[in-house]
Amino acid sequence: MGLKSLTYSILFVLIVFVLIFVKILPLNTVPKEWTAPDVLLCVTLVWCLRRPLGTSIILLGVLFLLQDIIFQRPIGLFAVVATLMCEWSKRQALRAEEFPFFIEWMTAAVAVIAIFILVQVIASLSLIATPSMRIFAKESVFTILAYPFVALLCRYGLGLRTHQVTEFEASLGQES
């Protein structure tokens, strides 16, 4: 069990690094009219909701802070908000008695929307010049829409099932 969850944590870090790498490729330096979904946030939420015990908050904080630094965002702003909402969604996943996919998706959606709103509010309160809100609103919508696909990919590509199934099996294994 320990080894398996460690493998998944390492896999998570690897995926995050690959996605950061893809994002900074200098393929097109023209400002974009539309934005792609934030797949990084999607993957992180999938992991938080499906492996709530396998994603330590320190790991999440460090990864989000690294993203802030590399992507030239205000350092710490996105990190603190995203870490908070990931922690919240982890608790939702752990507390729920049953966690069907629809509820999982809605939890992720609430997290994404909360991140969007909190970032905008904090940025405007601390007088940070942000690019137009529309870009981030669109990005959030696309991220929510992309969530099922990312979850499906993680489910069938990496065998990442809902946490209750896997951890129930794991606890059986521990007891015997």
Add this chain to the structure above:
Amino acid sequence: MAQNTTQYDDYLTPIRRLLVWMVLLFLIAVFVLWRIDNPRVERFRAVIIDAIIPNMNWAIAPATTAVNLVRDFKSYAEVIEQNQELRRELQRMKSWKEAAIQLEQENARLLELNNLKLNPKFTFVSGIVIADSGSPFSQSVLLNVGERDGIVDGWPAMDGLGLVGRIAGIGSTSSRVMLLTDASSRVPIVVQPSGQEALVSGDNTLNPLIEFLKDTSLVRPGDRIVTSGRGGTLPPDLLIGQLVLDPHKRLRVKLAADYERLKFVRVLRDQSGEKILGAGNLLLPKLKDSSPKPTHPLVD
């Protein structure tokens, strides 16, 4: 389902709660620090990026090349048309070249007659674009040349033809170019031939806005836009692009630099401008205005 409640209770041990608070407080502290002492934290950011990204170049370069290969392959279909187009263009350019040579000779004669001294020609450092900013928060690219190669903050960066942006943030082996399209980019310009001065301010679109133009009736779409050199931030007479009107009748610049394929960038050695050494000087007002040499930060 007792299973889950115990899991949840286990999860919320006091230690874990404390950990959550500590991580969140740490991140909040980082954000507040960034907001208060921006230049210093930005330099820290440059150092971190400098430590990571140039080392990843072995992977970034082939990946970029591979994607561009696929794109180029798609455009092979139009090769014949493109070829003919280029031939026609070349023909037109030849006549322009003749004219330019004649003008250059005439210009040289006249300059000699007047005994006029022009700005010295710039030398430059060429760099390759190794990374993008990856988020809409900033329009900037990372070059593979840095402090080690003599790059200084504030120097202008051009592609072969036009201004691309200027250096904002340097590490020892990498430097960041803030593009003209960035929302915080402001460049003093002159619209030729009318000679009016204005500002080109980026707004996250491909065509930055022209602001503070006194008399809009004197300019027409197609007018050349060059830097004015005001404020000592950039040298004068660097080509930026052409004036265009957008659908809302606002004046914008069609940039001369090719932003779609930004690969090689020249960083001009600009010795003229105001120098900023250390982070403290960005915040403090000048103590003496008579001192020509760069002042050093008070605290460092």
